[in-house]
Amino acid sequence: MPLLHFIGILSLETNFEISYSFIGRESKEFAYVHIKSFCSIYNRYYIYPKVFITNKDSSLKNAI
Incomplete structure (x- = not known):
């Protein structure tokens, strides 16, 4: 089960x-689904993520 970690x-x-x-x-x-829910929380306060760093996971890169 992969872990998605936002910092x-x-x-x-x-x-x-x-x-x-x-x-x-x-x-x-x-x-x-996880990225969309993360971004929707911060969009309420007009904070937008600028950079996503991945570990070459193709499914995660396609979702972004």
Whole structure:
């Protein structure tokens, strides 16, 4: 079961945890649901993610 981990980076060069989620299967549809729900939370406050870093997972890259 793959783990999807969102982190943020501050201007002080420190990281902070945003969320963790386990994806049921490595498929584009499952990854898309998690990314969409993450982005919808931050869109309410007009905060938009600028960069996504992946580990060459093709289903995750296709979902983004």
